[in-house]
Amino acid sequence: MSDFLLTQVINYGAPLLGVVVFIGGLGVPLPCTPLVIAAGAFSREGYLPWHTTALTSIISVIIGDSLSYSMGYYASGYVLKRFGGTPKWIEAEKTFERWGPLSIFFSRFLVTAIALPVNLLSGTTRYPFRKFIIYDALGEAVWIFGYGGLGYLFGSQWEVVNEFLGNFGGLTLGVIFFIVGLRQVIKRQAKKRQESAAKNLC
Protein backbone atom coordinates (compact mmCIF):
# COMPACT_ATOMS: atom_id res chain seq x y z
CA MET A 1 0.00 0.00 0.00
CA SER A 2 2.78 2.39 1.00
CA ASP A 3 4.70 1.80 -2.24
CA PHE A 4 1.57 2.16 -4.36
CA LEU A 5 0.69 5.47 -2.70
CA LEU A 6 4.27 6.76 -3.01
CA THR A 7 4.14 6.10 -6.76
CA GLN A 8 0.83 7.94 -7.00
CA VAL A 9 2.20 10.92 -5.00
CA ILE A 10 5.09 11.31 -7.43
CA ASN A 11 2.63 11.00 -10.33
CA TYR A 12 -0.18 13.27 -9.11
CA GLY A 13 1.53 15.39 -6.44
CA ALA A 14 -0.24 17.61 -3.93
CA PRO A 15 -3.87 16.85 -4.94
CA LEU A 16 -3.33 13.13 -4.42
CA LEU A 17 -1.59 13.71 -1.07
CA GLY A 18 -4.52 15.94 -0.07
CA VAL A 19 -7.02 13.17 -0.86
CA VAL A 20 -4.98 10.59 1.08
CA VAL A 21 -4.63 12.71 4.24
CA PHE A 22 -8.32 13.66 4.00
CA ILE A 23 -9.30 9.96 3.98
CA GLY A 24 -6.78 9.39 6.80
CA GLY A 25 -8.48 12.19 8.78
CA LEU A 26 -11.74 10.30 8.42
CA GLY A 27 -10.10 7.38 10.20
CA VAL A 28 -9.19 5.04 7.33
CA PRO A 29 -5.82 3.54 8.28
CA LEU A 30 -3.54 4.78 5.50
CA PRO A 31 0.23 5.31 5.77
CA CYS A 32 -0.18 9.11 5.89
CA THR A 33 2.89 9.94 8.00
CA PRO A 34 5.39 8.22 5.63
CA LEU A 35 3.74 10.05 2.74
CA VAL A 36 4.06 13.43 4.47
CA ILE A 37 7.76 12.79 5.22
CA ALA A 38 8.31 11.58 1.64
CA ALA A 39 6.49 14.63 0.24
CA GLY A 40 8.93 16.80 2.20
CA ALA A 41 11.82 14.94 0.57
CA PHE A 42 10.26 15.25 -2.91
CA SER A 43 9.84 18.99 -2.30
CA ARG A 44 13.51 19.30 -1.50
CA GLU A 45 14.35 17.54 -4.73
CA GLY A 46 12.16 20.09 -6.50
CA TYR A 47 9.71 17.42 -7.65
CA LEU A 48 6.79 18.90 -5.66
CA PRO A 49 6.17 22.56 -4.79
CA TRP A 50 6.45 22.61 -0.98
CA HIS A 51 4.00 25.48 -0.35
CA THR A 52 1.13 24.06 -2.43
CA THR A 53 1.75 20.58 -1.06
CA ALA A 54 1.80 21.75 2.57
CA LEU A 55 -1.25 23.98 2.17
CA THR A 56 -3.33 21.35 0.35
CA SER A 57 -2.42 18.70 2.91
CA ILE A 58 -3.17 20.83 5.96
CA ILE A 59 -6.55 22.01 4.64
CA SER A 60 -7.55 18.48 3.57
CA VAL A 61 -6.61 16.83 6.85
CA ILE A 62 -8.44 19.48 8.89
CA ILE A 63 -11.60 18.92 6.80
CA GLY A 64 -11.23 15.16 7.35
CA ASP A 65 -10.80 15.63 11.11
CA SER A 66 -13.81 17.95 11.26
CA LEU A 67 -15.94 15.36 9.48
CA SER A 68 -14.94 12.64 11.93
CA TYR A 69 -15.68 15.09 14.79
CA SER A 70 -19.14 15.63 13.32
CA MET A 71 -19.66 11.86 13.04
CA GLY A 72 -19.13 11.67 16.79
CA TYR A 73 -21.29 14.76 17.29
CA TYR A 74 -24.27 13.38 15.40
CA ALA A 75 -23.90 9.90 16.89
CA SER A 76 -23.91 11.44 20.36
CA GLY A 77 -27.74 11.35 20.41
CA TYR A 78 -27.65 7.56 20.63
CA VAL A 79 -24.68 7.49 23.02
CA LEU A 80 -26.20 10.11 25.32
CA LYS A 81 -29.51 8.27 25.37
CA ARG A 82 -27.69 5.18 26.62
CA PHE A 83 -25.02 6.61 28.89
CA GLY A 84 -25.73 10.34 29.26
CA GLY A 85 -26.13 11.56 32.82
CA THR A 86 -24.61 8.44 34.40
CA PRO A 87 -21.74 9.13 36.85
CA LYS A 88 -19.27 7.36 34.54
CA TRP A 89 -20.33 9.49 31.57
CA ILE A 90 -20.04 12.68 33.60
CA GLU A 91 -16.57 11.55 34.73
CA ALA A 92 -15.59 10.81 31.12
CA GLU A 93 -16.77 14.26 30.04
CA LYS A 94 -14.80 15.91 32.85
CA THR A 95 -11.70 13.91 31.96
CA PHE A 96 -12.02 14.94 28.33
CA GLU A 97 -12.58 18.55 29.30
CA ARG A 98 -9.29 18.36 31.21
CA TRP A 99 -7.16 16.29 28.85
CA GLY A 100 -8.98 17.04 25.57
CA PRO A 101 -6.69 19.80 24.27
CA LEU A 102 -3.54 17.76 24.90
CA SER A 103 -4.97 14.58 23.42
CA ILE A 104 -6.26 16.41 20.34
CA PHE A 105 -2.91 18.15 19.82
CA PHE A 106 -0.59 15.16 20.36
CA SER A 107 -2.76 12.61 18.55
CA ARG A 108 -2.34 14.64 15.33
CA PHE A 109 1.33 13.74 14.99
CA LEU A 110 2.82 11.76 17.88
CA VAL A 111 0.25 9.04 18.61
CA THR A 112 -1.75 9.05 15.40
CA ALA A 113 -3.25 5.65 16.25
CA ILE A 114 -5.63 7.35 18.69
CA ALA A 115 -6.54 10.30 16.43
CA LEU A 116 -9.86 8.85 15.26
CA PRO A 117 -11.09 7.84 18.75
CA VAL A 118 -10.13 11.31 19.98
CA ASN A 119 -12.07 12.98 17.12
CA LEU A 120 -15.13 10.82 17.76
CA LEU A 121 -14.94 11.36 21.51
CA SER A 122 -14.61 15.12 21.01
CA GLY A 123 -17.82 15.09 19.00
CA THR A 124 -19.68 12.70 21.28
CA THR A 125 -18.85 14.63 24.44
CA ARG A 126 -19.83 17.84 22.59
CA TYR A 127 -16.38 19.31 23.12
CA PRO A 128 -16.62 22.88 21.70
CA PHE A 129 -15.90 22.74 17.96
CA ARG A 130 -14.03 26.04 17.98
CA LYS A 131 -11.56 24.72 20.57
CA PHE A 132 -11.32 21.39 18.73
CA ILE A 133 -10.44 23.06 15.46
CA ILE A 134 -7.75 25.26 17.09
CA TYR A 135 -5.92 22.33 18.73
CA ASP A 136 -6.48 20.21 15.63
CA ALA A 137 -4.98 22.85 13.33
CA LEU A 138 -2.00 23.35 15.65
CA GLY A 139 -1.31 19.61 15.83
CA GLU A 140 -1.72 19.13 12.09
CA ALA A 141 0.60 22.08 11.44
CA VAL A 142 3.27 20.34 13.55
CA TRP A 143 2.61 17.14 11.60
CA ILE A 144 2.81 18.69 8.15
CA PHE A 145 5.56 21.25 8.75
CA GLY A 146 7.51 19.28 11.38
CA TYR A 147 7.46 15.83 9.81
CA GLY A 148 7.39 17.17 6.25
CA GLY A 149 10.21 19.51 7.26
CA LEU A 150 12.31 16.58 8.48
CA GLY A 151 11.68 14.89 5.14
CA TYR A 152 12.79 18.09 3.43
CA LEU A 153 15.89 18.29 5.61
CA PHE A 154 16.95 14.69 5.08
CA GLY A 155 15.99 14.49 1.40
CA SER A 156 16.70 11.08 -0.09
CA GLN A 157 17.33 9.68 3.42
CA TRP A 158 13.69 10.27 4.43
CA GLU A 159 13.06 6.56 5.01
CA VAL A 160 15.46 6.54 7.97
CA VAL A 161 13.52 9.45 9.53
CA ASN A 162 10.23 7.65 8.88
CA GLU A 163 11.44 4.45 10.55
CA PHE A 164 12.51 6.30 13.67
CA LEU A 165 9.38 8.46 13.97
CA GLY A 166 7.04 5.51 13.36
CA ASN A 167 8.61 3.49 16.16
CA PHE A 168 8.80 6.49 18.46
CA GLY A 169 5.03 6.98 18.03
CA GLY A 170 4.44 3.34 19.02
CA LEU A 171 6.71 3.76 22.04
CA THR A 172 4.78 6.87 23.14
CA LEU A 173 1.47 4.99 22.82
CA GLY A 174 2.92 2.22 25.03
CA VAL A 175 3.99 4.75 27.67
CA ILE A 176 0.49 6.33 27.65
CA PHE A 177 -1.22 2.92 28.03
CA PHE A 178 1.13 1.97 30.85
CA ILE A 179 0.70 5.24 32.79
CA VAL A 180 -3.09 5.38 32.37
CA GLY A 181 -3.51 1.69 33.30
CA LEU A 182 -1.18 1.85 36.31
CA ARG A 183 -2.73 5.10 37.57
CA GLN A 184 -6.22 3.62 37.47
CA VAL A 185 -5.11 0.37 39.17
CA ILE A 186 -3.44 2.32 42.00
CA LYS A 187 -6.46 4.63 42.32
CA ARG A 188 -8.88 1.71 42.53
CA GLN A 189 -6.64 -0.14 44.99
CA ALA A 190 -6.53 2.91 47.29
CA LYS A 191 -10.30 3.34 47.06
CA LYS A 192 -10.83 -0.34 47.90
CA ARG A 193 -8.49 -0.05 50.90
CA GLN A 194 -10.34 3.05 52.13
CA GLU A 195 -13.68 1.29 51.79
CA SER A 196 -12.54 -1.76 53.72
CA ALA A 197 -11.01 0.47 56.43
CA ALA A 198 -14.32 2.33 56.76
CA LYS A 199 -16.17 -1.00 56.98
CA ASN A 200 -13.84 -2.20 59.75
CA LEU A 201 -14.45 1.03 61.68
CA CYS A 202 -18.18 0.51 61.49
Added chain:
Amino acid sequence: MQDNSKLRNLFIALSVLGVILILFFGLRAFHAFKKFENHRPPPIAEELLTDAEDIEDWMTVPFVSYNYGVPPDILFDELDIDPKKNFKKSLKQLNDEFYPDDDGYVLTTVKATILAHQPQTLPVPPDAPMPATP
Protein backbone atom coordinates in the same frame (compact mmCIF):
# COMPACT_ATOMS: atom_id res chain seq x y z
CA MET B 1 -18.15 -4.92 43.08
CA GLN B 2 -17.79 -7.34 40.19
CA ASP B 3 -17.80 -4.38 37.82
CA ASN B 4 -14.94 -2.85 39.78
CA SER B 5 -12.80 -5.98 39.61
CA LYS B 6 -13.57 -6.28 35.88
CA LEU B 7 -12.41 -2.69 35.40
CA ARG B 8 -9.33 -3.34 37.52
CA ASN B 9 -8.43 -6.34 35.34
CA LEU B 10 -9.00 -4.21 32.26
CA PHE B 11 -6.58 -1.58 33.51
CA ILE B 12 -4.01 -4.23 34.47
CA ALA B 13 -4.32 -5.60 30.91
CA LEU B 14 -3.86 -2.05 29.57
CA SER B 15 -0.66 -1.63 31.62
CA VAL B 16 0.67 -4.99 30.41
CA LEU B 17 -0.12 -4.01 26.82
CA GLY B 18 1.71 -0.76 27.48
CA VAL B 19 4.81 -2.65 28.67
CA ILE B 20 4.71 -4.91 25.59
CA LEU B 21 4.43 -1.87 23.30
CA ILE B 22 7.25 -0.10 25.15
CA LEU B 23 9.55 -3.10 24.76
CA PHE B 24 8.64 -3.77 21.14
CA PHE B 25 8.69 -0.20 19.82
CA GLY B 26 11.45 0.85 22.23
CA LEU B 27 13.85 -1.68 20.73
CA ARG B 28 12.83 -0.80 17.19
CA ALA B 29 13.10 2.93 17.93
CA PHE B 30 16.56 2.37 19.44
CA HIS B 31 17.77 0.52 16.33
CA ALA B 32 16.19 3.16 14.08
CA PHE B 33 17.85 5.90 16.11
CA LYS B 34 21.23 4.20 15.72
CA LYS B 35 20.70 4.22 11.95
CA PHE B 36 19.37 7.77 12.12
CA GLU B 37 22.43 8.92 14.06
CA ASN B 38 24.72 7.73 11.29
CA HIS B 39 22.88 9.86 8.77
CA ARG B 40 23.46 13.56 8.50
CA PRO B 41 21.22 15.78 6.41
CA PRO B 42 22.81 16.16 3.00
CA PRO B 43 23.91 19.69 2.09
CA ILE B 44 21.09 21.74 0.58
CA ALA B 45 23.26 22.73 -2.38
CA GLU B 46 23.41 19.11 -3.53
CA GLU B 47 21.02 19.06 -6.47
CA LEU B 48 21.34 15.70 -8.17
CA LEU B 49 21.34 12.36 -6.41
CA THR B 50 24.37 10.24 -7.08
CA ASP B 51 23.94 6.93 -5.26
CA ALA B 52 22.12 4.60 -7.66
CA GLU B 53 21.60 2.14 -4.79
CA ASP B 54 18.92 4.51 -3.47
CA ILE B 55 16.69 3.77 -6.46
CA GLU B 56 13.65 1.75 -5.38
CA ASP B 57 10.84 -0.30 -6.89
CA TRP B 58 8.09 2.26 -6.25
CA MET B 59 9.82 5.01 -8.24
CA THR B 60 8.80 5.83 -11.81
CA VAL B 61 11.19 6.32 -14.72
CA PRO B 62 10.55 10.11 -14.94
CA PHE B 63 11.17 10.45 -11.19
CA VAL B 64 14.49 8.59 -11.38
CA SER B 65 15.40 10.52 -14.48
CA TYR B 66 14.65 13.86 -12.79
CA ASN B 67 16.61 13.04 -9.64
CA TYR B 68 19.67 11.57 -11.32
CA GLY B 69 19.84 13.87 -14.34
CA VAL B 70 19.55 11.16 -16.99
CA PRO B 71 16.93 11.71 -19.75
CA PRO B 72 13.95 9.30 -19.49
CA ASP B 73 14.30 8.26 -23.15
CA ILE B 74 17.69 6.69 -22.39
CA LEU B 75 16.16 4.67 -19.55
CA PHE B 76 13.16 3.55 -21.61
CA ASP B 77 15.46 2.64 -24.52
CA GLU B 78 17.66 0.51 -22.27
CA LEU B 79 14.56 -1.21 -20.89
CA ASP B 80 13.16 -1.62 -24.40
CA ILE B 81 9.82 -0.27 -23.24
CA ASP B 82 7.66 2.24 -25.10
CA PRO B 83 7.52 5.42 -22.98
CA LYS B 84 3.94 6.19 -24.10
CA LYS B 85 1.43 4.93 -21.52
CA ASN B 86 4.26 3.76 -19.26
CA PHE B 87 5.33 7.10 -17.83
CA LYS B 88 3.30 6.79 -14.67
CA LYS B 89 4.09 3.14 -13.92
CA SER B 90 6.46 2.21 -11.11
CA LEU B 91 9.58 0.18 -11.84
CA LYS B 92 7.89 -2.81 -10.20
CA GLN B 93 4.81 -2.44 -12.40
CA LEU B 94 7.01 -2.23 -15.48
CA ASN B 95 8.86 -5.36 -14.38
CA ASP B 96 5.64 -7.27 -13.72
CA GLU B 97 4.22 -6.22 -17.08
CA PHE B 98 7.19 -6.50 -19.41
CA TYR B 99 9.58 -8.92 -17.71
CA PRO B 100 7.39 -11.15 -15.52
CA ASP B 101 9.91 -14.00 -15.66
CA ASP B 102 12.90 -11.88 -14.74
CA ASP B 103 12.38 -10.61 -11.20
CA GLY B 104 14.22 -7.35 -10.48
CA TYR B 105 15.38 -6.87 -14.09
CA VAL B 106 13.96 -3.35 -14.46
CA LEU B 107 15.44 -2.12 -11.19
CA THR B 108 18.88 -3.56 -11.98
CA THR B 109 18.85 -2.18 -15.52
CA VAL B 110 17.77 1.29 -14.36
CA LYS B 111 20.54 1.35 -11.73
CA ALA B 112 23.16 0.25 -14.29
CA THR B 113 21.94 2.80 -16.86
CA ILE B 114 22.03 5.58 -14.28
CA LEU B 115 25.61 4.67 -13.35
CA ALA B 116 26.63 4.64 -17.00
CA HIS B 117 24.92 7.89 -18.05
CA GLN B 118 25.05 10.01 -14.94
CA PRO B 119 26.48 13.49 -15.53
CA GLN B 120 29.93 13.48 -14.03
CA THR B 121 30.68 16.14 -11.48
CA LEU B 122 34.07 17.74 -11.96
CA PRO B 123 36.54 16.87 -9.21
CA VAL B 124 37.44 19.83 -7.01
CA PRO B 125 41.12 20.70 -7.55
CA PRO B 126 43.24 20.52 -4.40
CA ASP B 127 44.42 23.78 -2.84
CA ALA B 128 47.59 25.18 -4.41
CA PRO B 129 50.66 24.45 -2.22
CA MET B 130 51.79 27.47 -0.25
CA PRO B 131 55.50 28.32 -0.06
CA ALA B 132 56.92 27.53 3.32
CA THR B 133 57.49 30.58 5.48
CA PRO B 134 61.12 31.07 6.40
